[in-house]
Amino acid sequence: MKRLIAGLPFIAAVIFGGFFLWGLNPDRDPNEIPSVLISQPAPAFDLDPVPGLETPGLARSDLVGNERPVVVNVFASWCVPCRAEHAVLTRFVERDGMRLFGINYKDKPEDAVKWLNDLGNPYERIGSDLSGRTGIEWGLSGVPETFIVDGDGTVLFRYVGPVVGPDAVERFTTALTQAGALPNGAGS
Template sequence: MQRFLPLIIVLALFAVFLRMMTLEDRNPNEIKSVMIGKAVPEFTLPGLMPAETEIGHEALKSGQPVLVNFFASWCVPCRAEHENLMKLAGEHGATIIGVAYKDDPAKARAFLEELGNPYSRAAVDRDGRLAIDFGVTGVPETFVISGDGMISYRHWGPIVGDGLETKLLPAYEAVK
């Protein structure tokens, strides 16, 4: 039996590696969020639009589900997902709060003027502090917030392909 022990160990490791490689919803580049199931962090940020006042964490505890989308005008994947954000706001009636991450407010406003504004409100996170508090690893990232201010889902990366229908919308509908 002792003579077969190395073979058994190799086969067990092979089985573990094979299982890890074939997990369907596993993205090796994605860092799992530690914020799922936790309350949104407390914050107050200046509004992006000239007529907008400060936006704080209270806006995410409205009794209705809210999406928080971290974006930037310099972010190419943010452009790619923008059409789906417009669809979420228009066709699905989702309330989306935009957070311009480490962006010049004038450039972020120009970005929204060019592509359309899916956000019910938008804020500026110039130093990236709120993104750190949310656990953002890079833009774009979208969070589903339940009506009581709890983070229930994080969509890592752009909302493209079937990501809207298979991941984000079901997570959003689950907290309605």
């Protein structure tokens, strides 16, 4: 009994030390919010096209029944990181054959049209989410966010923030490859 009591401070120190060690891990992001959507069916939504754009609108039914998993990217012209991410996503579409759908989040149509005219339009379909309600359905915490959706409508992967920089691109590429979203397993 005495030994047990004498050992208590040591045990407490080990437990607290363990927590501190865990907290020191530089890869741990304390702001990361676990997504409830992973392995769940994608939410139901039906968005009109962006006025002034020839790209058709986006609904849940467009994500289902595709040959390969597809990518849904939530973007806005007012979102600065989206601009950087746009080039990365365009490369994935043009070089690797990724299929990309867009949700234009709380954006003025004219701004979105100008943005896409300036930078190019890699999106097959774009739904205009003016109210932000579809964003809530997707559990959105900010723009940009990118999802990989399986052929049966299951959400396989979620990336919060821009897919920019070697680490992010690598994580995203791995997820794409694992999901089988790229033809012939392309991607680097």
